[in-house]
Amino acid sequence: MSLTPVILCGGAGSRLWPVSRETHPKPFIRLADGQSLLQKAFLRATQLPKVSDVLTVTNREFFFKTADEFREVGAANRSVTFILEPCARNTAGAVAAAALHVAETNPQDILLILPADHLIADQAAFAAAVAQATELAREGLLVTFGIRPTA
Numbered sequence: 001m002s003l004t005p006v007i008l009c010g011g012a013g014s015r016l017w018p019v020s021r022e023t024h025p026k027p028f029i030r031l032a033d034g035q036s037l038l039q040k041a042f043l044r045a046t047q048l049p050k051v052s053d054v055l056t057v058t059n060r061e062f063f064f065k066t067a068d069e070f071r072e073v074g075a076a077n078r079s080v081t082f083i084l085e086p087c088a089r090n091t092a093g094a095v096a097a098a099a100l101h102v103a104e105t106n107p108q109d110i111l112l113i114l115p116a117d118h119l120i121a122d123q124a125a126f127a128a129a130v131a132q133a134t135e136l137a138r139e140g141l142l143v144t145f146g147i148r149p150t151a
Contacts, residue, residue: 010088083101
């Protein structure tokens with residue numbers, strides 16, 4: 001039973017205008033270290049154990065841009081699969097498409113849904129949380145991650 005990270009990269013990018021925009025949404029914005037949030041999500045996924053393939057849900061407009069971003073950080077050495085949404089259906093539609101794909105190709109795999117626009121600085125803590133969540137998922141539980149509010 002492997003882990004299949006699913007990177008969601010299909011949003012319109014309207015919330016951070018003018019830095020992000022419809023043709024250059026938040027996942028593609030370069031941070032101070034030169035990497036985009038999308039690249040960081042890809043690297044975060046590929047550094048986890050028992051990952052054989054990274055599944056990315058995007059759309060036709062972002063397919064080549066996403067592939068280029070991945071290539072810049074070593075995707076040539078990894079198995080990457082793309083699902084192209086015919087039209088945006090938000091998170092639930094993208095997750096459903098990924099789940100159906102994995103159910104057909106690797107039905108025993110556990111999905112790890114990774115929005116392409118999150119910044120997670122502590123890879124070790126992330127990997128530990130994913131390992132713990134994976135064990136719970138193997139028991140048939142649905143696991144979500146979040147940040148405990150302090151204010």
